[in-house]
Amino acid sequence: MKLKEIYNLSIQMGIDADPRGRAAVEKGLQNVRAKYEKMDEKEKEYFDRETLINPYSDTRLHFGDPELEIKKIFAGIDIDGDELLLAKHLGDIDACVAHHPRGIALAKLHDVMPLQADVLNQYGVPINVAEALLHTRISEVGRGLSASNHYRALDIARLLQMPYMCTHTVTDSLVFQFLKQRVEGERFGTVGEVLDALLEIPEYRESKKRGMGPEIFSGKRENRAGRVALTEITGGTDGAHDIYEKLAQAGVGTVIAMHQSEKHVKFAEKAHVNVVIAGHMSSDSVGMNLFLDTIEEKGVEIVPCGGLLRVVRTRAF
Ligand SMILES: [Fe+2]
Ligand SMILES: [Fe+2]
Numbered sequence: 001m002k003l004k005e006i007y008n009l010s011i012q013m014g015i016d017a018d019p020r021g022r023a024a025v026e027k028g029l030q031n032v033r034a035k036y037e038k039m040d041e042k043e044k045e046y047f048d049r050e051t052l053i054n055p056y057s058d059t060r061l062h063f064g065d066p067e068l069e070i071k072k073i074f075a076g077i078d079i080d081g082d083e084l085l086l087a088k089h090l091g092d093i094d095a096c097v098a099h100h101p102r103g104i105a106l107a108k109l110h111d112v113m114p115l116q117a118d119v120l121n122q123y124g125v126p127i128n129v130a131e132a133l134l135h136t137r138i139s140e141v142g143r144g145l146s147a148s149n150h151y152r153a154l155d156i157a158r159l160l161q162m163p164y165m166c167t168h169t170v171t172d173s174l175v176f177q178f179l180k181q182r183v184e185g186e187r188f189g190t191v192g193e194v195l196d197a198l199l200e201i202p203e204y205r206e207s208k209k210r211g212m213g214p215e216i217f218s219g220k221r222e223n224r225a226g227r228v229a230l231t232e233i234t235g236g237t238d239g240a241h242d243i244y245e246k247l248a249q250a251g252v253g254t255v256i257a258m259h260q261s262e263k264h265v266k267f268a269e270k271a272h273v274n275v276v277i278a279g280h281m282s283s284d285s286v287g288m289n290l291f292l293d294t295i296e297e298k299g300v301e302i303v304p305c306g307g308l309l310r311v312v313r314t315r316a317f
Contacts, residue, residue: 001298003095003163004066006073011054013291014170017177018055019234020118025055048104056169057111058101058236062154064163070094071299075292076306077284079164080153083306088160090303095163097292098306099284103154105166109236110141112169116235119176120243123229124250133240141237167291172234172258175287179256179278183228191254191274192221194228198256198278202311203289207282214282217265219254219274226253226274233258233283244271258283285309 001009015025032051039047050060072094074087079098087093101109113134120130157164182201188194198204198214207213229252232239241264247255254274257264268275289311292302296312304310 001070001295001300002066003061003064003068003070003165006070006095006097006295006300007061007066007165009294010059010165010167010170010291011056013294014056014059014167014173017170017173018115019122019173019176020115024118029053029055048108057108058105058168059166059170060101060103060105061163061165062103062105063157064095064165068094068163070163072301072303073097073295074305075288075302075310076304076308077281077288078306079166080306081156084153084156084160084162084164086305088162093162093303095165096157098164098166099168099171099288099308101166101168102164103151105168106148106150107145109145109168110138111236113138113141113236113239115169116231116239119231119235120239120247123227123231123247123252125243125246129246130243133243133246137238137240167288169234169236171287171291172284173287174290175283176230176234178286178290179233180230183230183256188225188228188254190221191216191219191223191225191276194225194254194256194276195221198276201286202313203282203285203309204279206309206311207279207285212279212281214279215277217257217260217275217277218268219272223274224253227251228254228256230256232256232260233278238264241267244268244273247271248273281307282309285311289313 015022018025074093074096077099079096087096117130117134121127195214204214244267248271256276259280285308296302
């Protein structure tokens with residue numbers, strides 16, 4: 001595969017797995033284009049043209065000739081200087097594909113967060129409430145990201161001449177759909193049963209052996225699960241901490257999340273919403289694996305690194 005084909009495939013798979021659906025995502029791209037065409041030259045200078053074709057700010061081909069033929073990649077949850085140097089040292093790695101964003105993809109991470117409002121809406125939270133609570137949180141995340149040194153890994157990739165891309169929300173949406181399919185087909189009696197169902201997935205089993213298995217952060221094993229919602233799997237990062245009361249009112253009993261801050265746990269407990277933490281690296285690995293399986297089928301060899309728990313499966317949705 002060419003480098004650009006791997007990148008484009010990640011975007012298309014991300015759109016197909018997007019909780020909003022392909023039609024809504026494409027409408028969003030049209031709106032961006034309409035806005036761009038009305039801009040004057042000064043505004044266009046700062047406009048990120050990639051957003052005309054890629055709806056995910058945190059997914060990006062940062063560096064490398066798009067026409068380059070790729071036979072073997074380093075694939076990791078995080079790829080920084082160490083992994084890049086190792087990739088170069090091994091001599092036969094053609095490109096690095098990370099999950100977590102770097103560079104502009106991290107600086108603009110919060111631009112993907114609006115999709116969380118649609119997920120919350122699908123679980124019964126009125127869209128106006130979801131958008132309002134999220135709006136405050138998106139501003140907070142944007143300010144929080146602004147002080148970091150986002151380009152260090154990319155500087156190393158450039159100096160090593162190592163092609164580098166990151167595929168964040170696109171693969172988080174893949175794990176979202178993967179888990180959704182499993183959860184929606186089941187009737188869980190207790191929160192413990194939700195946790196046990198996760199342990200049927202190899203990445204979570206392996207992660208438990210490594211000391212990072214699924215855990216209950218709010219509620220108890222024997223609590224009745226109620227309706228199970230996957231509201232904290234895709235959409236950039238943690239959403240609004242004050243959403244749990246609204247989720248409870250909407251009929252949600254248990255939330256499955258990748259990870260959660262202490263503040264979020266406290267608010268979930270206060271709203272009597274059970275929280276099952278699936279696990280961070282393990283969940284990110286499931287999403288990456290679903291993408292990597294597809295490019296491996298197309299003849300690209302995968303070398304897992306940077307925290308990726310590589311499991312090969314036939315795509316299940
Ligand atoms: Fe992720
Ligand atoms: Fe992550």
